[in-house]
Amino acid sequence: GHKKVDFLRPIDHWGDDDDQRRVSGGKGEIQLPLRAAADLKASTPDDAVDALTAYLLEKYDVPQALRRALWYTDEDARHDDDDDFAYPSNDDDDGDVSTNETSSQLTVETATMQVAYKFSAAYAEAASGRRNVRDALRHCVGLTVSKKAAKEFVESGPKKYRSPLGAVRRAQIRALGGEAWVGDAVARAPRVGSSLSSDEAFLTNDAFPWIVKNCDEIETEFYPLGLAADFFDEMRRGDPHYSCAGRTAKTVSSAIDAYASSTVSFADDEAFLPNPRGIRPMFLENACVTKNTTVHVPYDDGFYGGYGPYHLGPGTGRADDPDAVLRVEEILSLKRLIYEGQQLDNCLEDRRSSQLKYVMRARQRSSSFWSFTLKSKDKLNHLLLLEVWHLRHGNIVRQAEGPRPRTLPSPEAWHWMRHWCKQNNVDASTWDVYSRLDHIYPCDPL
Numbered sequence: 539g540h541k542k543v544d545f546l547r548p549i550d551h552w553g554d555d556d557d558q559r560r561v562s563g564g565k566g567e568i569q570l571p572l573r574a575a576a577d578l579k580a581s582t583p584d585d586a587v588d589a590l591t592a593y594l595l596e597k598y599d600v601p602q603a604l605r606r607a608l609w610y611t612d613e614d615a616r617h618d619d620d621d622d623f624a625y626p627s628n629d630d631d632d633g634d635v636s637t638n639e640t641s642s643q644l645t646v647e648t649a650t651m652q653v654a655y656k657f658s659a660a661y662a663e664a665a666s667g668r669r670n671v672r673d674a675l676r677h678c679v680g681l682t683v684s685k686k687a688a689k690e691f692v693e694s695g696p697k698k699y700r701s702p703l704g705a706v707r708r709a710q711i712r713a714l715g716g717e718a719w720v721g722d723a724v725a726r727a728p729r730v731g732s733s734l735s736s737d738e739a740f741l742t743n744d745a746f747p748w749i750v751k752n753c754d755e756i757e758t759e760f761y762p763l764g765l766a767a768d769f770f771d772e773m774r775r776g777d778p779h780y781s782c783a784g785r786t787a788k789t790v791s792s793a794i795d796a797y798a799s800s801t802v803s804f805a806d807d808e809a810f811l812p813n814p815r816g817i818r819p820m821f822l823e824n825a826c827v828t829k830n831t832t833v834h835v836p837y838d839d840g841f842y843g844g845y846g847p848y849h850l851g852p853g854t855g856r857a858d859d860p861d862a863v864l865r866v867e868e869i870l871s872l873k874r875l876i877y878e879g880q881q882l883d884n885c886l887e888d889r890r891s892s893q894l895k896y897v898m899r900a901r902q903r904s905s906s907f908w909s910f911t912l913k914s915k916d917k918l919n920h921l922l923l924l925e926v927w928h929l930r931h932g933n934i935v936r937q938a939e940g941p942r943p944r945t946l947p948s949p950e951a952w953h954w955m956r957h958w959c960k961q962n963n964v965d966a967s968t969w970d971v972y973s974r975l976d977h978i979y980p981c982d983p984l
Contacts, residue, residue, distance in 0.1 A: 703734070
């Protein structure tokens with residue numbers, strides 16, 4: 539591979555300008571050409587570092603947004619603008635939600651580092667002249683960037699983009715004919731604006747053109763453009779055949795509403811990496827169970843004093859809402875995991891030993907945690923929190939619990955858990971109850 543320093547401007551060229559000026563640099567002084575010295579004197583600290591970086595490192599000019607990858611941080615990932623759109627926050631919940639500050643900061647920065655590392659590699663390629671900017675973004679970052687989008691990115695102007703990915707998102711939208719406000723909205727999306735997608739080609743060729751085409755109607759439906767971008771990315775991750783073709787803002791509005799109501803974010807949170815096995819989320823509209831479906835929930839039968847078996851589907855009063863929306867979401871942060879415990883009133887809400895045990899497994903990616911929610915009749919029901927163990931021989935269900943005091947999954951939750959497990963090749967037969975069952979509580983239809 540290339541040597542680590544072979545993209546630097548040769549050191550003996552650093553002072554080859556005719557007119558030079560000494561600029562104070564703390565305890566000592568640094569000698570720079572007049573142009574760079576003037577920049578350092580007249581600008582903000584960020585501009586001074588930017589000018590110094592460009593002068594010392596770059597053989598060829600690169601866009602400022604790409605250069606900023608060198609000091610991209612978790613704070614930049616969350617705030618590319620003062621008016622960032624964010625999902626509803628639950629940081630007002632006092633509860634027992636807290637994190638180890640040092641560990642949280644390091645882990646968030648580790649997730650952000652994936653973007654910083656890839657864009658920094660693209661910066662090195664472009665600054666050295668080994669690749670043009672478009673090829674560097676495609677080769678190092680994995681982005682699908684058209685020639686027009688690359689041109690928009692290169693000519694993005696003097697605005698101080700804190701996120702190189704946000705600058706690319708703006709350029710992609712502008713290249714499709716979208717107005718500046720549309721590009722800004724997509725760039726500030728909490729998910730798409732700060733993280734690389736598992737299917738960048740889908741965003742570029744399907745989701746973004748749809749957003750540009752329907753942006754005015756989306757505004758009429760009263761949901762943010764960034765929310766639509768995040769929604770489509772989630773749909774594609776759950777279904778590799780998902781497409782925006784044939785959809786209108788009105789036809790997806792109820793689904794986006796269900797997606798937004800079940801999406802929770804927190805500031806200053808510890809981010810987890812997605813599961814290492816490619817297990818997919820699920821978003822299912824019209825989540826009405828097939829007629830005459832019988833469900834047997836373990837322990838919930840006559841022998842244990844339970845109430846099963848249960849009958850689900852049209853005419854039964856259970857899982858028969860044709861407008862219901864089911865979502866199975868991977869939990870990707872510490873506070874989000876504890877929040878789920880609060881909704882189910884389980885040990886994650888207030889038991890430190892349980893929090894530490896589960897968080898350690900999530901950090902190591904030996905486990906992944908999944909939230910099952912069902913929106914029916916304008917009510918969001920938290921059905922289940924499921925833990926999947928990623929073992930050498932495959933993925934198994936370690937535990938799955940519903941709300942207290944019952945803790946046993948409801949018949950609706952049990953049905954959808956097995957459906958999701960089958961789709962993702964997760965062994966559900968390994969499930970057992972880990973809470974003490976002194977009494978089998980009945981559960982009302984959802």
